Amino acid sequence: MKRLLLLVLFIPCALSAQTGQSSKNLAEALTAHLLHLEADPNQVASIANFSFTRDAGTFNLKNGKIYLTKPFHDKVVAAIFIGEGTFSMTPPTQIEREHLARFYKTQSLEKKFTSLFLIFNDSTLTEFQLKNTFSIAEISSEVNDLLKAHCRYIADKDYECLSDDNSEILNALLNLKHSPLFYASITDRTSGSLSGSISPLSATSWSSDPLFFEINPYDVENVTLMRRNANGKFQFSKEIISMFSEKSYSSLPIYLRSQHKDMFRVNRYTANCRLGKDIELDAVTEIEVEPYKSETEWLYFYLFYKLKVDSVLFNGQRASFYKPYESSEIWEDSYERTSCWIQSDDLFKSGSKSIIKIFYKGEIIERIDNDFLIRASTSWLPLAYTTYPTTKMYDITFIYPSHYKLACTGSKKSENTNKGWTTSQWVTKNPLPSFSFNIGFFRSYKIKNERIPEIEINMSEADHLEIGAELVKEGIGTGKDMEKQVGADIANSYSFFQDMLGPNMVDKLYVTETFGQYGVSFWGLINLHWSTFQRTDESGDDELLRSHEVAHQWWGYGVTHRTYHDRWLSEAFAEYFGLWYTQIALNDNKKFFKFLNDYREHIVENRNSLFEKLIGADQEAGPIWLGTRTRTSTTEGDDDLLIYEKGAWVLHMLRNLMLDLNTMNDDRFKKMMRDFYQTYAGQTAATEDFKLVTDKHFGSDMSWFFDQWIYGSDIPKYIFSYRVIPTKEGKFKVYCRAEQKN
Numbered sequence: 253m254k255r256l257l258l259l260v261l262f263i264p265c266a267l268s269a270q271t272g273q274s275s276k277n278l279a280e281a282l283t284a285h286l287l288h289l290e291a292d293p294n295q296v297a298s299i300a301n302f303s304f305t306r307d308a309g310t311f312n313l314k315n316g317k318i319y320l321t322k323p324f325h326d327k328v329v330a331a332i333f334i335g336e337g338t339f340s341m342t343p344p345t346q347i348e349r350e351h352l353a354r355f356y357k358t359q360s361l362e363k364k365f366t367s368l369f370l371i372f373n374d375s376t377l378t379e380f381q382l383k384n385t386f387s388i389a390e391i392s393s394e395v396n397d398l399l400k401a402h403c404r405y406i407a408d409k410d411y412e413c414l415s416d417d418n419s420e421i422l423n424a425l426l427n428l429k430h431s432p433l434f435y436a437s438i439t440d441r442t443s444g445s446l447s448g449s450i451s452p453l454s455a456t457s458w459s460s461d462p463l464f465f466e467i468n469p470y471d472v473e474n475v476t477l478m479r480r481n482a483n484g485k486f487q488f489s490k491e492i493i494s495m496f497s498e499k500s501y502s503s504l505p506i507y508l509r510s511q512h513k514d515m516f517r518v519n520r521y522t523a524n525c526r527l528g529k530d531i532e533l534d535a536v537t538e539i540e541v542e543p544y545k546s547e548t549e550w551l552y553f554y555l556f557y558k559l560k561v562d563s564v565l566f567n568g569q570r571a572s573f574y575k576p577y578e579s580s581e582i583w584e585d586s587y588e589r590t591s592c593w594i595q596s597d598d599l600f601k602s603g604s605k606s607i608i609k610i611f612y613k614g615e616i617i618e619r620i621d622n623d624f625l626i627r628a629s630t631s632w633l634p635l636a637y638t639t640y641p642t643t644k645m646y647d648i649t650f651i652y653p654s655h656y657k658l659a660c661t662g663s664k665k666s667e668n669t670n671k672g673w674t675t676s677q678w679v680t681k682n683p684l685p686s687f688s689f690n691i692g693f694f695r696s697y698k699i700k701n702e703r704i705p706e707i708e709i710n711m712s713e714a715d716h717l718e719i720g721a722e723l724v725k726e727g728i729g730t731g732k733d734m735e736k737q738v739g740a741d742i743a744n745s746y747s748f749f750q751d752m753l754g755p756n757m758v759d760k761l762y763v764t765e766t767f768g769q770y771g772v773s774f775w776g777l778i779n780l781h782w783s784t785f786q787r788t789d790e791s792g793d794d795e796l797l798r799s800h801e802v803a804h805q806w807w808g809y810g811v812t813h814r815t816y817h818d819r820w821l822s823e824a825f826a827e828y829f830g831l832w833y834t835q836i837a838l839n840d841n842k843k844f845f846k847f848l849n850d851y852r853e854h855i856v857e858n859r860n861s862l863f864e865k866l867i868g869a870d871q872e873a874g875p876i877w878l879g880t881r882t883r884t885s886t887t888e889g890d891d892d893l894l895i896y897e898k899g900a901w902v903l904h905m906l907r908n909l910m911l912d913l914n915t916m917n918d919d920r921f922k923k924m925m926r927d928f929y930q931t932y933a934g935q936t937a938a939t940e941d942f943k944l945v946t947d948k949h950f951g952s953d954m955s956w957f958f959d960q961w962i963y964g965s966d967i968p969k970y971i972f973s974y975r976v977i978p979t980k981e982g983k984f985k986v987y988c989r990a991e992q993k994n
C-alpha cells in the first residue's frame with residue numbers, strides 16, 4: 253500500500269521532467285525583463301533641476317535626460333537618468349553617522365553622478381510623469397549598454413537570474429501593486445564621455461565605485477546604502493555601508509517596532525530524503541505554510557544552488573515555480589543558495605494554512621576520497637526568508653547506503669536496515685530554528701552519565717593514521733584514543749555549563765568530525781574539524797574549540813540572538829564560557845589570560861601598523877552592535893574580532909566589575925548569566941534584553957557601559973594592579989585594582 257502511494261506521488265515528477273514548462277511563468281519572465289531592460293523610445297524626458305527624496309536620501313537631477321524602460325505587463329518598473337546630478341544622504345542615528353565616517357570620512361555623504369538607474373514600485377513613476385514631459389526620442393546604444401551595466405549588480409555572477417540578495421525586488425514587484433520598494437544605482441563617469449569605449453559588463457570601467465541606495469519593504473531596517481564589493485572575485489556584489497529604519501519608524505509605538513515584515517511563516521517540514529550511492533540527494537519535502545498577508549501570489553524560498561526542482565504541488569495541485577540551478581561539477585564558494593519562487597493558490601491567498609510539496613534533487617555533499625563535506629548545511633531544505641529567526645517542527649526521514657553513519661539535529665525516532673539501505677527517521681520535540689545533519693564513515697563512542705544527556709562522538713575512521721604518519725615527520729605526535737579525549741571535553745564542558753546555567757532541552761548530543769568549518773553547532777549536533785580529532789594541542793585551543801561549540805547549545809540555541817546586531821550574544825558568550833571551561837579544565841590561569849591578552853592585542857593592532865597608517869588603510873573597526881556588518885571587503889575579519897574577541901572581553905569586564913574583591917567570589921556574575929539564560933531560554937534575545945538584566949543585577953542603569961563597549965568603538969585598556977598583605981592567621985589578603993586607561 254505504501255509503495256503504491258509513493259509511485260502515484262512520483263508521477264508528477266516524471267511528467268515535469270519530460271515536458272518542462274512550456275512558457276515562462278511570471279517570476280521567470282519578470283527576471284528576464286529586469287536583466288534585459290531596454291529604454292522605451294516613446295518615453296524620454298529632458299530634465300533640469302528636478303529633485304526628489306526617499307527617506308534619508310535626496311537625489312538632485314541638475315540636467316540631462318531620463319529614459320523610462322519598456323513596460324512589463326503594462327507596468328513601467330525601471331528608468332535611467334543620464335546627465336549631471338548629486339545624491340546626498342545623512343543617516344539618522346549617531347552610530348550610523350560614525351560608521352559612515354569610517355568609510356568616507358564624512359557623516360553626511362554627497363556624491364556626484366553621471367547616471368542614475370532606478371527600479372521602483374512606489375510613487376517614483378507618478379512623480380516623474382507629473383513634473384516632466386515624456387516624448388519620442390532616439391535611443392542611442394549607450395543608453396541600453398548603461399542599463400545593462402547597472403543591471404550587472406542585481407544579477408547573479410552568470411547573468412542568468414537575480415542574485416539572492418536582490419530577492420526583495422522580485423518579491424515586491426510580483427506580489428504588491430504598490431509598495432515602498434525603491435532601488436537606485438548611482439555612478440559617476442566624469443573621466444570618460446558617454447560615447448567613449450565602455451565594456452558594459454566590466455566593473456572596472458566605472459571611474460569610481462558605484463553606490464546603491466535602497467528602500468526594502470521586507471526589512472525592519474529598510475533603508476540601506478551599499479557600495480560595490482572591492483574584492484575582485486565578487487566585483488558585482490554589493491556590501492552594506494549604512495543601514496537603518498525609515499524616519500517614520502521612530503514615531504511608531506515600541507510594540508510595533510519589532511514587528512516582522514514576513515509574508516508567511518513555515519510551521520513544519522516533513523521530508524523524505526534519499527542519499528544515493530554517490531551520496532546525491534533526492535528529496536520530497538512537505539512544507540506547512542501559513543500566510544500573514546492574504547493575496548500573496550508568489551512565495552519566496554532559498555534552496556541550495558545545485559538543487560534542481562522537478563515539480564511542486566500546492567495543496568495537492570500542480571503549481572508554477574521558478575528555481576534557477578547550477579549543474580556544473582565545480583563547487584562554488586561564492587554562493588550557497590539561490591532563489592526558489594513558488595506560485596500559491598486561491599486557498600492560500602484567502603488566508604488558509606497550506607501544504608507545499610516540493611520534489612527536488614542534486615548534489616549537496618562534496619566527497620573527497622573518504623571525506624565528506626556537507627555544502628548545504630541547512631539550505632538543502634527550502635528556507636523562507638524571515639525578518640527575525642523563527643522556529644519550525646521537523647520530521648525528516650533519510651534513506652542511505654548502510655555503510656554510512658548519519659547524525660542529525662533532533663531525536664532518532666526509528667532506524668532499520670534492509671538489503672544494504674538504512675532508513676532513519678528524525679523528529680524534533682520542540683520547534684527549532686534550523687535542521688542539519690552529517691554523514692560519513694564514522695566510528696562511534698558513547699558517553700553515558702546520568703547527570704547529562706547521552707553523548708555520541710562520531711570520529712572518521714579513515715585518514716587519521718595517514719595524517720599521523722605525515723605529522724610525525726614534522727615532529728608532531730598524534731593523540732591516543734582521540735574519541736575519548738574529545739568526548740571528555742564535550743562531557744565535562746556540558747556538565748560545567750549545565751551547572752552554571754541550568755539544563756537545556758537537548759536529549760542527546762551528537763558530535764561528528766568534519767572537513768569543513770573549524771567548528772559549527774546545531775541543536776543537538778556539533779561538527780568539529782578533523783584536526784581536533786588528530787591531537788590535543790598544548791595551547792588550550794582544542795579545549796576552547798570543543799567547549800565553545802558545546803556552549804552554543806545554551807548561547808545560540810537555548811537563547812537565540814535576534815538580529816545581526818545581537819550576534820555577540822551567541823558568539824562572545826560561547827567564547828567566554830569556552831575560555832572559562834578551558835581555565836578550569838586545564839587548571840591554568842596563565843593560558844586563560846594569554847587568550848584574553850592575545851585577543852586584546854588583535855583588537856589594538858587591527859590595521860594599526862605604520863604601513864597601514866602611511867597608506868591611509870588604518871580604518872578603525874566599528875562597534876560590536878554592528879555585528880556582521882563590520883566585515884566588508886576592506887575590513888575583513890572585523891566581525892570575528894569584535895563579535896568573538898572584543899565581546900569576550902566585555903563579559904570579562906562585567907565579571908571583574910561584579911567581583912567581590914575581599915573574597916574574589918564571582919557569584920554575582922554567575923547569577924546574572926544564569927538569570928539571563930533562564931529568562932530567555934527558548935526565545936530570541938536582543939542586546940537591549942541583556943542590558944536590562946545587567947541593570948537589574950548591578951542595581952543601576954548600565955547605559956554608560958553599553959554605550960562605551962557595545963554601541964561605541966572603544967577598545968578595552970585596563971591596568972590591573974594588586975597588593976598582597978599577609979594576615980595574622982598566616983594567610984594572604986590580595987587587593988586588586990582595575991583602572992580604565994582610556
Ligand SMILES: [Zn+2]
Pocket residue numbers: 800801804822823826
Ligand atoms: Zn561559535
